[in-house]
Amino acid sequence: MSISTNIGILGAVGLVGLITFATVEHGQAVKYRKLDAEHRACVAALLPNNIVDPGRLCDPAISNDHAAAVMAKACDDALSAKPENIAAARMVCSTPVKTVVTARDVALGERDAARSDLQAARKDQAAAITRAETRVRTETQRKADAAAALARAPRDADGLVVCDAVCLRQRAGGS
Incomplete structure (x- = not known):
């Protein structure tokens, strides 16, 4: 070649x-x-x-991740709204988020019930204190009236009261 x-x-x-x-x-x-x-x-x-x-x-992995991100954003928006949009949150949030929101709502309800119970107990306590104070004032007034009736009662030479119960009632202003 x-x-x-x-x-x-x-x-x-x-x-x-x-x-x-x-x-x-x-x-x-x-x-x-x-x-x-x-x-x-x-x-x-x-x-x-x-x-x-x-x-x-898009590839399924990309579209699935995008769908999850869109749902998470919608969930955030529903929970961030003032007032909170619970209906929307229940539709778009994931199950773990719904569980936490439900637990929070239960805790808030229990807190409100405890506040109501505490307020009722304080009101009842104030009424009981008022009744006790009234009872003490009435009892003190009765003792003072009884002491005054005894002081006005006729006495003998030894200083002993010579008035019977009817007499003392009349002196105290009772019947």
Whole structure:
């Protein structure tokens, strides 16, 4: 074989390699452009206020994570609202969050019941104190009246009261 034949064969092999390389590279470029377009469509579907379902355009892992994030945001919004939107929280929050919210609501109810019970007990205590004070004042007044009646009662030479019970009642102003 001559050198010119070898160069011709090498040129042909090089040309075939170059064509193969260009074809593969073109195929990769088309594949990457298609993948880029799919990713852009997925990102657009994930934007807020988009009506396209991300589940149709994105990988399931991405669309599932996005759906969980949207639900978590809705849950946060429902629980952060003033007043709290419990109905919305029960619809969009996860089960663990619902459990915590329910436990909190029960605790708040128990707290309110305890406050009410304490307030009623304080009111009852104040009424009992008022009744006791009135009873003590009445008893003190009766003792003072009885002592005054005894002091006004007639006495004998030894200082002993010579008045019977009827007499003492009359002196005390009773019947």
